[in-house]
Amino acid sequence: MGAKKPALHFVRRQVARILRQVLAGNTQHRALASIKSLVYKPSIVAKKATLALICNTLKYLPVIKDIVHSVGLLQGRKNKGQDELFYVLTHDLLFEQEILPSGKEEIFVLSRKAALRAAFVRLMMKKNVTEIDGLLPTESRQLQSCDIPRYVRVNTLQITVDEALEKLEELGAKVDELLPDLLVLPPGTDLHDHSLVLQGSIFLQSKASCIPAHVLSPDPDWEVLDACASPGNKTVHLAALMKGKGRVTACELHKKRLQVLQDTVKRAGANNIQVKHQDFLKLDPNASDYRKVRAILLDPSCSGSGTTVQRMDHLLPVANDDPEFQHDAQRIDRLASFQKAALCHALSFPAVERVVYSTCSVNQRENEDVVQSVLEHARSHKFKLGTVLPNWPHRGLPVFDGAQHLLRTDALRDKTDGFFVALFVRERSQTFEQQRKRKSSEIEERKTKRKKKKQKKLN
């Protein structure tokens, strides 16, 4: 019997398989699955090591390919489906550690070690750099060094923030300064298999994506509509903010995504949500079911350009050098016209007092331009823009008078997804400012209580 192969031998092959999948999806311009979602599949072993190796291989892929091609490593090889494994092995040989001859691919790469190392040195000299990171484009260096904290939203339908904090304190959890039901943990904290996640007591949600429900801030007894709901993270957030009372109607157009929405609602244990397989644009605002809707959350399909860092798509080659991908103007135009139609429709519900429009896009075309294009329609229905989180420093792009009411987040600057949030408030709604003041004093009260409790523990 041969010697036992080291764990790294298997991890590399696992990484090569995932790499093949993401690169294939990437070439077809189709987000088949994000890197993270492939790594966190149950069948994947040693997830942390796998994620680290895949990220590093992708980070240096252009450099690795350059070196591999310059020495002709893949030329004349019979098995053409193994390019990715050779990229991973080259990565480990040059940038990580000495590789062991645990398989025939390892043995082959080791046999070309001198040529690979010489090509690497030549490349550094040609680019006049002394460190490997000097070979990467500046922007990609910045994105990769941005370590985004792990945010979790406490599902207050199941557990209080203090209870969740106590259970996660040993992992370094703290309550977010801005959003009272959000906990912040160190970057890289892996909670995918944590019992609190599996039972729906906490949701792995970025900070930015928790902002829209807080901005809508419905009263517990309201009728609320989540216009484009699946996978339902914001739907169940709304249900929790409403303390499980009132009613949230969650619309989803696509049948396949409906099941995901239903699963989220079930996991959250929310009883005040009604899921509908429905095109929001075809919903009759004057039908008896919707006449009384007081708040609408519209988080429509968008380009998702703000989530590239979280999804780690910025590591993919196409995100960096394919101009067609970056300037996919037709697709953005199609999305923007749907977004505008959906926003106009939301503003036409007779009893609606607040509409929140949000996207996880950083494109002006899907954000400020959409808001600006509906302003006249909004005014005719007596809506004006409300200021989204007035103390948040980053506002909408100043492309029209009023854009200062809008909120933007940026992955690098704010260490979360790139997001956009707009709030429309109906002028007759007098409750809004009063409610905002009441809520912020409640948050301050809770913070003081928590501080006192902590102090007491220390004494």
Ligand code: SAM
């Ligand atoms: N708000 C969700 C969350 O936080 O979990 C994410 C919503 S996602 C950005 C947009 C969703 O809207 C997709 O599931 C898409 O299928 C759905 N959608 C697109 N067009 C729609 C329409 N006309 N009516 C209802 N849902 C639609």
